Amino acid sequence: MSETIATAVPGAQATEHHYETGIRKWIITITVIVAAMLELIDTTIVNVAINHISGNLGASIEDVSWVVTSYAIANVIVIPLSGFLGNLFGRRNYFIGSILLFTAASLLCGMATNIWTLVLFRFIQGIGGGALLPTSQAILYETFKPEERGAATGIFSMGLVLGPTIGPLLGGWLVDYFSWEWCFFVNIPVGLLAAWAALTYVKEPRVTHTVEKIDWAGIGLLSVGIGSLQFILERGESKDWFETPYITWFTIIAVVSLVAFVWHELHTEHPAVDLSVLGRSKNLAIAAVLTFIVGYGLYGSLFVFPVFVQRLLGFTALLTGLVLFPSAMLTGVISMPLGIALQKGASPKALMAVGMIAFFWFCWELGMQTMQSGATNFFWILMLRGLALGFIFIPVTMLAVTGLHGRDIGQATGLNNMVRQLGGSFGIAITNTYVAQRVAAHRSELLTHITPYNPAAVSRIGGLEQAFGSAGAAPVDAHQMAMKAMEYTVTTQSYHLAYMDAFKLIAIVFAVCLPLLLFIRVDKKGKADVSSAH
Incomplete structure (x- = not known):
């Protein structure tokens, strides 16, 4: 079933848009959310399998890291082109074709017998996956009536947060109980089902834009x-x-x-990417900056946290995923109510302010953890993260398309998703570099305390020598073992302090960017018309 509503598209005659209703609407909704989550899960699912892939294919860790890099490069190239490619091939055809390409590439990735074949198929998988985020978002906006668009944004934002969080959990479980190939094979039945549902239920937009010339x-x-x-x-x-x-x-x-x-x-x-849409919507430009910051914080913190708890606190990959999962579920639970609240007139500025302050608090609290912290210590801190992401994602996603019409929606969703991906890449790169620098700085500082003139250091080394000597080591060997133990302690403490600094840096970035909310202009009459979004 569908409901017909007349809409006006600038530069075109008034047209009738058919919004879906009943069970058909929810089948389309589930289909596009599953497709978007497939793409997002695969951005992180392979990370926990890198060591297994390295051993199985006889490749170095550096070579295996190209499995992650090639997917990210393909993703970020295709995402901003999704609006243009949707117009070129037809949005429905492009969506279905991308799902099938992603699924076929997943099969080939799992069957790869050497590292560079895997990298190639992973790049192809990224080309298919890159289309799924913006195209899913556009289809979802066209499926829901304007007054339901807040709920649609909430549903989509739930997928944005759940995907990267489920990835490590699912990947850790598959690697622990099956093999690394299943990180790819798991996509096949889900992808085929999503392609069938899209073929059966998703319709081509009534208003289409032909591509007169390929740029x-x-x-x-x-x-x-x-x-x-x-x-x-x-x-x-x-x-x-x-x-x-x-x-x-x-x-x-x-x-x-x-x-x-x-x-x-x-x-x-x-143009293949209509950048002039940024000039037609100041809110889109501000949303792009905020989306970049959110991507930086989401992926930056999601990069540091697993490394911290696994390397220093001894968490397994599966336990790490389980610890992260409740906060992602919280984001999912609050996403739709927040979207509905926005649709009914709640202030996006106020919601984003709450979210950014909560994310600052979350990162700052993580930056105060000790080497004695356990899974229970992180529960409420991570729930704060889940709350923060819900309050940020939904308003900023709606802000990106507010006041835009027709094909501008497709350009806006593509640009906004690209900016989030780039924000995540910058977040990981900056955080990684910052951690390396802070490790060196803390190591140098700690080593200044290990001298013959520091009674505490002399006492500690003496106690270790005595312990190793009591275990049967010769005096010279006991001294060497004591110094190695001190070296291990210094290295561990250096990394611990560096990870804490990284969390605090992300917190400071959010605090500094909070004033950007003052530049948002909300016109309650300027709602987005998505009747021809691609």
């Missing part, structure tokens, strides 16, 4: 620029940034390509 130059510049930028962010820290010549060259290529891309898209008649 090959824009596509090429975007691919080179964004691909190079993502490569730098993924590989820079491990290669000591600009101390490595090819990182410098890729940086130059990224800057030149992206500047040329922006100039070209603003001056060509048929």
Whole structure:
């Protein structure tokens, strides 16, 4: 069943848009959320399997990291092009084709017998997956009536948070009880079911926009620029940034390509990515900045937390996922009520302020943890994270499309999703580099206390020598073992302090960005018209 509502699209005659109702609406909703979550889960599910892939395929950890990098590069290239590609192939065809490409690539990834074949198929998987986020969002907006759009945003935001959180949990369980190949094989039945549901229930928009000319130059510049930028962010820290010549060259290529891309898209008649939409919506520009910050905080904290609890506190991958899962569920539970509240007139500024303050508090509390912290210590802190993400994601997602009409919605969702992905990449890269620098700084500081002139250090070393000597070690061996034990303690403490600094840095970034909310202009009459979103 569907309900017909007349809508007006600027530059076109009034048209009738059919909003879905009843069971059909909810089948489409579940289909697009599952498709979006497939893409998001695969951004993190492989992370816990890197060691297993390395051993099974006989590859170094550095080579295996390309399995993550290639997927991220493909994702971030395709996401901003989704509106253009949806117009080129037809949104429904593009959506179904992307699901099938993602599913087929998942099968090939699981069947790969060497690391570089896996990297290639993973890149192809990223091309299919990159389309699923913005296209799912556009389909969801077209499925719900304007007065229900807050609920739709809440449902979609739930998937955005659950996906990256479920990834490590599902990946850890599959690796522990099956094998790393199942991190890819698990996508196949879900992908095929989603493709069938999309083929059966999703309709092509009544108002379509034909592509008169393919902007090959824009596509090429975007691919080179964004691909190079993502490569730098993924590989820079491990290669000591600009101390490595090819990182410098890729940086130059990224800057030149992206500047040329922006100039070209603003001056060509048929752009692949319509950047002028940023000028037509100041709220979209502010939403893009806030989305970048949210991506930075979400992925940055999600990168540090598992490393901290697994390396220093002894958590397993499965336990780490279980500890994170309740907070993601909380975000899912509150997403729809928050979306409905926004639709009924709640202030997005107030909700985002609550969310950003809560996220600041969450990161600051994590930055105060000790080496004696256990799973129970993190429960309420992580629930604060779940609350914060709900209060941030829903308003900023709606803000990105408020006041926009027709095909501008497709461009806005593509740009906003790309910015979030880039924010996450910057968050991981900056956090990784910051941790490395702080480890070195804390190590140097701690070593200044281990001298023959520090009674506490002398007493500690003497006690260790006595303990090792009592266990049967010779005096010389006991001294060497005592010094190794002190070295281990210094290294552990250095990493602990560095991880705490990283959490506090993310907290400070959110505090500094809080004044951006003052620039948001909310016009209750300026609701988005999504009747022709792609």
